[in-house]
Structure formats: C-alpha cells, structure tokens
Amino acid sequence: MSTIAPARVVLEAAGIRKQFPGVVALDDVSLRLRSGEIQALVGENGAGKSTLIKILTGVYQPDAGSVTIDGAPVRFGSARDALKAGISVVHQEHNLIPQFTVAENILLERIPTRLPQLVDYAAIYREARPWMKTVGLDMPATRSVSALSAAQMQLVEIAKALSLQARILLLDEPTAAITPHETGYLFRVLRELRAQGVAVVFVSHKLEEVFELADRVTVLRDGRNTALDHEIKGLTQDQMVTYMIGRSDVLAQLPARPARGEPVLEVRDLATEAGARGITFSLHRGEILGLYGLVGAGRTELAKAIIGELKVTGGDVLVRGRSARIRDLRDALARHRIGYVSENRKEEGLILLHSVLTNMSITIWRRLRLFGQWIRRSSETAAVMPLVKQLDVRAHSLAQQVGTLSGGNQQKVSLGKWLAADVEILIIDEPTIGIDIKTKNALHELIWNLAANGKAIMVISSDMPEIVRLADRILIMRNHRLVGDISNSHDYEEVSAAIMSRLS
Known part of the structure; x- marks a missing residue:
C-alpha cells in the first residue's frame, strides 16, 4: 500500500549494460524508483540483481546506459560518490565492526572530534541516539555490536545509512538471517521510512514478503528486465514466478511416494545441555520428517544432540532399534551412517x-x-x-x-x-535458505527422490511453505520442547493453521 501519491521519481537507471569477460551480466536493464515507495527487486541467482545494485552504489561503472537522480545525470566513480548523492546499501552480510559500540558504528563515517585526533565520545552517543530512535533501537548506545542479534544489526546498518542523509536505501536480502517476528518489526520500520519519503529497494527471494511489503516490483531474468516498475496490486504469485523463470509451476505439489518403512531413528525422552526435555519421536525409512519452529526454538540444538555434537543429559537415541551413544559427527557417519547438512554451510x-x-x-x-x-x-x-x-x-x-x-x-x-x-539417515538444516526459487525446487525434488529411494530424512526449516511441501509428518518445536506431531495433508492453509495454533 503506497503512502505518497503521486510520488516523485528520485532515481532512474535506463538501458544499463554491464559485461564481464565471457558474460553479459546486464543487457538494457532499467529501474525506476520514487520517493516514499518500496520497490522489490527480484530474480533468480545470476539474474543480475547484485550487479545492478553495485552499479547504483558506485562499485561498478556501466558499459552503457545512464543513471539519474532527481532528473540529473550522475556517474559514480566510487561507493563514496554514491553515498554523497544519498544512496546507501545494507548488505546481507553486515558491514559493522563487532568490537565497536552501536553509536560508534552508526557514526563511523563521520566520527565527531574535539581536537585533531581526539574523539568526542559524548558527541558520538548524543548524535547517535536520534537515529537509533528512528529505527526503534531501544538499547544503550554504548552496547557492543557483538552482543546484538542479526535483526538488531540490520537496524544499526539502516540507522547508519540514515545518519549519512540517505534518501535512497537499498536492502539486499535483509530477512535471510532473522526470525519472522524480527522480520515483522523490520517491515514496520521500513513502512515508517517510506512514510517519511525515503525510497527503498528491497531485494528478496521470499515472494510472500515481496507481496506483503512492496508497492512495485522490477524483475530480472538472465540480465534483462521481464517486469519494470510493475504495481504489486493485482499481480499474482504465479505471474511473479513466470516473470522470474518463465514458468509458474515450479513449486507445484510433489507426487506421492511409496509408503514409509520401518523406523531407523528413534529418540526417546531426550534431554540435552541446551535445555531440551522429554523429546520423543521416530524417523522411518523412506520418510521426510519436517521439524518446524521459529529461530531459537532449539531445532538445530536437537539435531546436534542426535549426531553427538551437543551433550545429551538424559533419554536415549536408537538407530535401527539399538541404543546408540554417538560421540560426534565422525562417529555418526562411521558407525551409524548418519549425515548432517548444517544450516551454516x-x-x-x-x-x-x-x-x-x-x-x-x-x-x-x-x-x-x-x-x-x-x-x-x-x-x-x-x-x-x-x-x-x-x-x-x-x-x-x-x-x-x-x-x-x-x-x-x-x-x-x-x-x-x-x-x-x-548415508542412510540424513538431517538437513535449513536446506534452501538464501536460495532462489528454481534451485529451491531442484533441491526439493532431490530430497524427495532420496526419500523415494529409501533414505530417512529429517528437514529442519523455518520456511513453512517448504515444510508443507516436503514433509510427510511435521514435528513442531517451541522453547526446546516438542509441542506437536502432525500428519501433513499438504493443504497449506489447513496445515499452517494447525502449526501456528501450537506455537501460540
């Protein structure tokens, strides 16, 4: 929902071309951004999104085409030139100094001094507080950035950009490493900035977020525009997927598989040093068992306890019917044919x-x-x-x-x-985080085929559509406890409602 109309075009890229040895990254690409508007920039990995962002922020110079700000042509020789013009980018990987305080990071580009080489710390904290308030950072300005969550670091980055008088804010996958609750808070901040006239470009693979937040969308495929400045209103998710990859049936429901076999992994009344208690479930041959919960629910800790990477303080783990005291991941593989794909690849x-x-x-x-x-x-x-x-x-x-x-x-x-x-048993933690739709589908089909060929698979994910698409059964975890074990009908509305009722 747009808050300012008619809005003024503050940035326009037209006919951008960028070529690297052996590949054309961008071919006649355009982007139009208005004040007080959130524009989504979407496309598969390799579509050219990052290259376009780097051109808009002065990291790369285009081989052809033009960029204008407020109607005046600009050509940035460096990222600092783009900053001076009011363009700032918040990358997926934070550009902060962990050992510095929140205030020091916000004002890093313009540290106040009283005398040459003498930092005015009182001024740093005084000047940082209004920017912290703007983005809702309710904490001491003296807090070390190393003590912050990923979502709080995002807000520090945004406050830093605004302190440099950024009128155009580019956000690259800002929700990739934060919880749904934190995402909701970030979106409230972005809507407030939109209401203040800031122009925002929002890069994301999560289409549900694009539809929730953006006013307009520009889509790239193979370095070219397939949609330019398209209003979100009236656009369907199938249409968006078609713009991105040329077809809409990529994430269609997977076919049924043969019935599951005997249990190969059983967890009985498990307790761990991370705080889990009373965890009981089984995983069968040929089954995909989903484990859903919000970030911090204890899902990864449970997986690491099973493979011996986290201390078990009670209960039992059985592999193929026999009690297994697994020492570590090497032991899990060598003696029990268990593999583990980490969320932090x-x-x-x-x-x-x-x-x-x-x-x-x-x-x-x-x-x-x-x-x-x-x-x-x-x-x-x-x-x-x-x-x-x-x-x-x-x-x-x-x-x-x-x-x-x-x-x-x-x-x-x-x-x-x-x-x-x-391996016979495979635990996969966040299998498609930060991965585009086409590759996500390929990985889903691979996991499905592994189960169809008899592998027992546990998929841990905070992506509910992914869990509903893949899993035969879904375990629900909250605060290091299992609060549900439901059969998956693959009806998204029905299953998501059942999951959320157990998390509330």
Missing part, C-alpha cells in the same frame, strides 16, 4: 578454499586411501563425478573452489558429500 559444511572434488569426497577419504595415506585421484574423481551430474552442480570443473560457487551449488556440494558416503 559456509562455516560448518564446506571448506570454501578447497575444490568441489575435495569437498564432495571428504567423507570417503578413508575408503579411497592408498597405502594408508595417499588418495588415488582417479578413484576420487570416479566417486564424485556421477554425483556432480546427478545433483547438477554447476562448476567449471571439479577443481573449482567451492567458495566461488553460487549458494545453491554450494548446498548441492554439501549434500553430495553425504551421498558419496551413502
């Missing part, structure tokens, strides 16, 4: 500076060793190559560093290392 799931080959074969090195120490490269390649094809990992070669892959391809590599080890 960059820090816990992958070795970013190493190759696709190394990351996907690391779970089977013991099997590949020659004379106890050396690994035969031909055997390693033979084990990994079929999985690369099966998972459709998009890499130049097996030697490519995993850190240079897209998020979706990194997640495929994370899954691939456990498939290489032929």
Whole structure:
C-alpha cells in the first residue's frame, strides 16, 4: 500500500549494460524508483540483481546506459560518490565492526572530534541516539555490536545509512538471517521510512514478503528486465514466478511416494545441555520428517544432540532399534551412517578454499586411501563425478573452489558429500535458505527422490511453505520442547493453521 501519491521519481537507471569477460551480466536493464515507495527487486541467482545494485552504489561503472537522480545525470566513480548523492546499501552480510559500540558504528563515517585526533565520545552517543530512535533501537548506545542479534544489526546498518542523509536505501536480502517476528518489526520500520519519503529497494527471494511489503516490483531474468516498475496490486504469485523463470509451476505439489518403512531413528525422552526435555519421536525409512519452529526454538540444538555434537543429559537415541551413544559427527557417519547438512554451510559444511572434488569426497577419504595415506585421484574423481551430474552442480570443473560457487551449488556440494558416503539417515538444516526459487525446487525434488529411494530424512526449516511441501509428518518445536506431531495433508492453509495454533 503506497503512502505518497503521486510520488516523485528520485532515481532512474535506463538501458544499463554491464559485461564481464565471457558474460553479459546486464543487457538494457532499467529501474525506476520514487520517493516514499518500496520497490522489490527480484530474480533468480545470476539474474543480475547484485550487479545492478553495485552499479547504483558506485562499485561498478556501466558499459552503457545512464543513471539519474532527481532528473540529473550522475556517474559514480566510487561507493563514496554514491553515498554523497544519498544512496546507501545494507548488505546481507553486515558491514559493522563487532568490537565497536552501536553509536560508534552508526557514526563511523563521520566520527565527531574535539581536537585533531581526539574523539568526542559524548558527541558520538548524543548524535547517535536520534537515529537509533528512528529505527526503534531501544538499547544503550554504548552496547557492543557483538552482543546484538542479526535483526538488531540490520537496524544499526539502516540507522547508519540514515545518519549519512540517505534518501535512497537499498536492502539486499535483509530477512535471510532473522526470525519472522524480527522480520515483522523490520517491515514496520521500513513502512515508517517510506512514510517519511525515503525510497527503498528491497531485494528478496521470499515472494510472500515481496507481496506483503512492496508497492512495485522490477524483475530480472538472465540480465534483462521481464517486469519494470510493475504495481504489486493485482499481480499474482504465479505471474511473479513466470516473470522470474518463465514458468509458474515450479513449486507445484510433489507426487506421492511409496509408503514409509520401518523406523531407523528413534529418540526417546531426550534431554540435552541446551535445555531440551522429554523429546520423543521416530524417523522411518523412506520418510521426510519436517521439524518446524521459529529461530531459537532449539531445532538445530536437537539435531546436534542426535549426531553427538551437543551433550545429551538424559533419554536415549536408537538407530535401527539399538541404543546408540554417538560421540560426534565422525562417529555418526562411521558407525551409524548418519549425515548432517548444517544450516551454516559456509562455516560448518564446506571448506570454501578447497575444490568441489575435495569437498564432495571428504567423507570417503578413508575408503579411497592408498597405502594408508595417499588418495588415488582417479578413484576420487570416479566417486564424485556421477554425483556432480546427478545433483547438477554447476562448476567449471571439479577443481573449482567451492567458495566461488553460487549458494545453491554450494548446498548441492554439501549434500553430495553425504551421498558419496551413502548415508542412510540424513538431517538437513535449513536446506534452501538464501536460495532462489528454481534451485529451491531442484533441491526439493532431490530430497524427495532420496526419500523415494529409501533414505530417512529429517528437514529442519523455518520456511513453512517448504515444510508443507516436503514433509510427510511435521514435528513442531517451541522453547526446546516438542509441542506437536502432525500428519501433513499438504493443504497449506489447513496445515499452517494447525502449526501456528501450537506455537501460540
């Protein structure tokens, strides 16, 4: 719902082209942004969103096309030039100094001084407080940023941008790492900024958020506009998906699978050092068991207790009917054929500076060793190559560093290392966080096929549509307790209502 009409166009990019060696990232792309308006910028990974943002903020210069602010042409030679023109960006990965206070981070670009080289701390805290109030940061200005939640860090970034007199605010995936409650608060702040005349560009893969927040949307596909400055009102989600990928049936309901088999993982009255108590459930062969709860409910801690990475203080875990005292993830794999895909793939799931080959074969090195120490490269390649094809990992070669892959391809590599080890039980934490719709669908189909072939899979997710689409049964967790175990009818309205009734 727009709050200012008719609104003035404050920024316009027209006919933007940007080419890198071997690839055209943007081809005749345009964007029009008005004061007091929230415009969504959406598209698949690789569609050109990040390149366009970098051009608007002076990181890249376009090869062709123009950018105007208030009707006057501009050409930014650096990010500082864009800041001076009133354009600020809040990246998905925070650009804050954890050891500094909230106030110091907000005023980092213009620290007040009393004398040369003498910082005026009283002025820092005095000047920061109004900006904190603007974004609803109700805390001491002296608090260290390292003590803040991801959502609070987002608000510090926004306050920092506003303190630099930003009239145009670009937000890149601002809700990727925050809870639904925190997302709701962030949206209230953005609506207030819109009412004050700030122009906001909101980049997101979450279409439900786009429809909730944005006034208009611009869609990119393969570096070109498929929708420009389109009003959200009257637009359907199917139409949006078609603009993004050329078809609307990508996230259609998955077909039925064969009936589940016997239980392979049983958790009985489990208690953990993280505070879980009385956790009881079973996971069957050929089943996808969903575990839903808000961030902080204890889902990841439960998974880590099962695989031995968090201390169990009571109860029992049974694997294929036998009590299993699992020491750690290595033991979970070696003795029980259990794999775990972490929600934090960059820090816990992958070795970013190493190759696709190394990351996907690391779970089977013991099997590949020659004379106890050396690994035969031909055997390693033979084990990994079929999985690369099966998972459709998009890499130049097996030697490519995993850190240079897209998020979706990194997640495929994370899954691939456990498939290489032929695990029987696979726990996947937030399988598609930060991943575009097309890749999300590919991962959903992969998980479905693994279950159809007899794997027992637990999917942990805070994405309710994902849980409803994938799971056969859904466990609901709140405050480190299981508060529900429901059969999934795949009727979204019915199932989501049942879930929320147990979380209220």
